[in-house]
Structures are given as structure tokens and as C-alpha cells.
Amino acid sequence: MGDVGESSSSNPAEQVEDDTLLRDLITLRGVSTRRENVETPIEEGEGSVELVLNRLLQSALRATIATFSQLVPQPIPQPVVQVEETPSQKCLKLISGFSKLMPMMFEGGADLMVVDDYIDQVETHLTFMDVTDDYVKIVLATYKFSKDAKLWWKSFTNQYKVEEMSWEKFKELFYEKYFLVTKRWELRDQFNGLIQGNMSMMEYENKFTSLSRFAPEMVSNEVDKTWKFISGLDYKIRLLITAQYMKVYSKAVERALLLEAEAKDSNAGKEL
Known part of the structure; x- marks a missing residue:
């Protein structure tokens, strides 16, 4: 070959x-x-x-x-393009997140505790979501309005420019509608004269916490708050709480609950 x-x-x-x-x-x-x-x-x-x-x-x-x-040429990686959300998309996203955190609706009415609880919860959720724009705050807060509250807000927006309103102004108008000043002073006076009386320790503490929001100057620091709580306790229990519990509210409540439980056990033993 x-x-x-x-x-x-x-x-x-x-x-x-x-x-x-x-x-x-x-x-x-x-x-x-x-x-x-x-x-x-x-x-x-x-x-x-x-x-x-x-x-x-x-x-x-x-x-x-x-x-x-x-x-064969190798493919060239393409840069990732970030698509900016439109204002409408941002608003819908915020409403969706707010609705998950704030399931309750506000219908209006005369229950002052419900009125104050609503605003308190709204502000808590807005802080958690890091919402700082006043107009967005108002939009989210009024999104949960229904029945009487929804009708009131609709008539208000037909007369005034909400876009220029501050959050503090909105709360002022809200409280003027559903939380009259006279009622707020009435609740403040209730807190000022609050005593345990025939209430259990848990009932007294719950009412103390509920009413204290209407008299913030009386519970402005831990010592004042603790002293106010102890001063309203049943006389026998109040005498048994020593000075070491006068400065920390949670410690005072814990001690009062223990003393109440001990008193109940003692009375039960005497009945036997």
C-alpha cells in the first residue's frame, strides 16, 4: 500500500x-x-x-x-434589568400587607375603647411596615372603614383635599367624630379614681391598662405607673407589697397576683 x-x-x-x-x-x-x-x-x-x-x-x-x-461563540450574560414599581403597584402592595396585619374593620359607633384600639393598632402596623408618608398612612387607615365610618369619610373627601392632610390632623378629625373630648375626660377621671374594689387582680390590671391611655401624664414613667397601680390595690394586699416593688410595674403586678393567690388559699383552708 x-x-x-x-x-x-x-x-x-x-x-x-x-x-x-x-x-x-x-x-x-x-x-x-x-x-x-x-x-x-x-x-x-x-x-x-x-x-x-x-x-x-x-x-x-x-x-x-x-x-x-x-x-462556537459563548453566550454573553445579559444584565438584569430592575423594573421599577408604579405608584399604583406600590399602593396595592402596601394595602395587601396592611390587610394581613389588620384584619379588623372599623364601622364607627359609640364604643370608645374600640375607637381608640383601632387607631392604636393602625399606628402599630404602620410603624412595623415602615410607612412614613402621611397620605399613605391615611389611605391605609381608611381602607378598613365600613358602614357609618365609610360614609363619613366619603363625605369628608368630597369637601377636602386629603392629599395635603397630615396624619395628626386625620387623627384629630377622627377623634372629633368618634371620640368626643368630654368622653375622653370622663375616661381620664375613671382612671384617676380607679381602685380594685371587688374586682379580681387580673380584672383590675386589665382595666388599669385599658384606662391608662387616657391619662398618659399619670403613667409617664415606670415609677409613677407602678405607684398608681399599687395605690388602687386592696388595702390588705397593698400593705404587703414592700418598697422593692414600687419601681417596676411588672414586678408589682406579679407580687400582687401572688399575694391574692395566697389569700385565697388561706381562706379556703379556714373554711375546711
């Missing part, structure tokens, strides 16, 4: 592999190949012609793929 040993491959390893495959393809004993002017007898191959051809094709395919993989 011709000079099959003179391969055009530039890779020595590939050249040796191709020569070996070619030698396997030639099955006649005595035929030789030439490499560097030296004839080498080729032994009879043990594999079939089809197998050797497949191996040759696979070798050529690998070389072709390796060549083309270097020519």
Missing part, C-alpha cells in the same frame, strides 16, 4: 491511534505499512471491519467536535 504512515495529524497521539486503527482494518497477512522508511509487517486483526470503521469514525467525530467547540 502507499505511505499510510505519513499522517497529516499534528498530534502524535492521534497519529498513533489512527495508524493502529488502520492496521486493524487491513486483515491480509504480509501486508506492510511504512513509517520513517521502515516497513512493518501487519498481523491479521482480530476485530471485524465494521468495528474498526466505527472506531475510526468516532475518532474523527471527536476531533471535529473539538475543533468546532472552539469556534
Whole structure:
């Protein structure tokens, strides 16, 4: 045969592999190949012609793929474009979050505790959501209005520009409508004269907490708040609370509850 040993491959390893495959393809004993002017007898191959051809094709395919993989351009990563939310989308997002935190609706009415609780909860949730814009605060607060409150607010917005209103002005108008000044002073006086009387310790503490919001100047610091709570306790329990409980409200409440429980146990033992 011709000079099959003179391969055009530039890779020595590939050249040796191709020569070996070619030698396997030639099955006649005595035929030789030439490499560097030296004839080498080729032994009879043990594999079939089809197998050797497949191996040759696979070798050529690998070389072709390796060549083309270097020519194919790699994709260039595209920068991520941040899409800015529209004002409407931001508002809907805030309303959705606020509705999850604030499930209760405000219908209006004369229950002063409900009125004050509503505003208190609204402000708590607005702080949690980090809402600082006054107009957005008003939109969220009035979103939960229903029945009488919704009708009142609708008539108000037909006459005034809510966009220019501050949050403090909104609360002022809200309280003027549903929380008359005379009623607030009445609740303040109730707190000022609050005593335990026939109430249990838990009932007294709950009422103390509920009414204290209407007299903030009386509970402006921990010491004043604690003293006001202790001063309204039942006389026997008040005497047993020592000076060490006069400065921390939670400690005073805890001590009062324990003394009440001990008194009940003692009375129960006497009845037996």
C-alpha cells in the first residue's frame, strides 16, 4: 500500500491511534505499512471491519467536535434589568400587607375603647411596615372603614383635599367624630379614681391598662405607673407589697397576683 504512515495529524497521539486503527482494518497477512522508511509487517486483526470503521469514525467525530467547540461563540450574560414599581403597584402592595396585619374593620359607633384600639393598632402596623408618608398612612387607615365610618369619610373627601392632610390632623378629625373630648375626660377621671374594689387582680390590671391611655401624664414613667397601680390595690394586699416593688410595674403586678393567690388559699383552708 502507499505511505499510510505519513499522517497529516499534528498530534502524535492521534497519529498513533489512527495508524493502529488502520492496521486493524487491513486483515491480509504480509501486508506492510511504512513509517520513517521502515516497513512493518501487519498481523491479521482480530476485530471485524465494521468495528474498526466505527472506531475510526468516532475518532474523527471527536476531533471535529473539538475543533468546532472552539469556534462556537459563548453566550454573553445579559444584565438584569430592575423594573421599577408604579405608584399604583406600590399602593396595592402596601394595602395587601396592611390587610394581613389588620384584619379588623372599623364601622364607627359609640364604643370608645374600640375607637381608640383601632387607631392604636393602625399606628402599630404602620410603624412595623415602615410607612412614613402621611397620605399613605391615611389611605391605609381608611381602607378598613365600613358602614357609618365609610360614609363619613366619603363625605369628608368630597369637601377636602386629603392629599395635603397630615396624619395628626386625620387623627384629630377622627377623634372629633368618634371620640368626643368630654368622653375622653370622663375616661381620664375613671382612671384617676380607679381602685380594685371587688374586682379580681387580673380584672383590675386589665382595666388599669385599658384606662391608662387616657391619662398618659399619670403613667409617664415606670415609677409613677407602678405607684398608681399599687395605690388602687386592696388595702390588705397593698400593705404587703414592700418598697422593692414600687419601681417596676411588672414586678408589682406579679407580687400582687401572688399575694391574692395566697389569700385565697388561706381562706379556703379556714373554711375546711
